[in-house]
Amino acid sequence: MSLPQRARVEAAPNFLTNLEAVRQFLLVQDAAMAATQFAALRAQLREMLAVLAWAPAGGRPARFLAGRSVQARLRSERVQAMAAELGLPGLREYVLGRHVVLYAHSADEVVLLAIKHQRQLNYLLP
Numbered sequence: 001m002s003l004p005q006r007a008r009v010e011a012a013p014n015f016l017t018n019l020e021a022v023r024q025f026l027l028v029q030d031a032a033m034a035a036t037q038f039a040a041l042r043a044q045l046r047e048m049l050a051v052l053a054w055a056p057a058g059g060r061p062a063r064f065l066a067g068r069s070v071q072a073r074l075r076s077e078r079v080q081a082m083a084a085e086l087g088l089p090g091l092r093e094y095v096l097g098r099h100v101v102l103y104a105h106s107a108d109e110v111v112l113l114a115i116k117h118q119r120q121l122n123y124l125l126p
Contacts, residue, residue: 015114025117
């Protein structure tokens with residue numbers, strides 16, 4: 001029995017922009033603890049990357065895709081178009097404590113699209 005192939009995991013530019021926004025938010029909220037909190041988030045992200053490399057569908061189904069409002073449907077269509085542009089049919093979310101990561105995936109590739117705090121209503125997308 002052979003081990004499954006590891007998926008390639010990478011971050012879209014928007015994800016990196018979102019991550020910097022998280023860092024800035026932590027600085028504004030509590031400058032003394034920001035570095036510690038951001039380091040903890042980065043450690044969680046590293047663990048997530050390892051999980052997604054072995055199990056690209058390891059996150060939960062993207063909940064916002066079931067939104068019924070016009071705004072929710074437009075946002076959903078935009079994200080689905082981004083995933084289609086990347087050639088990645090699956091959209092999922094991975095929960096990291098108080099943050100949620102949106103990603104697109106196939107069996108052998110994962111692209112991190114956005115990260116948001118659980119209290120944010122939506123992802124900040126381009």
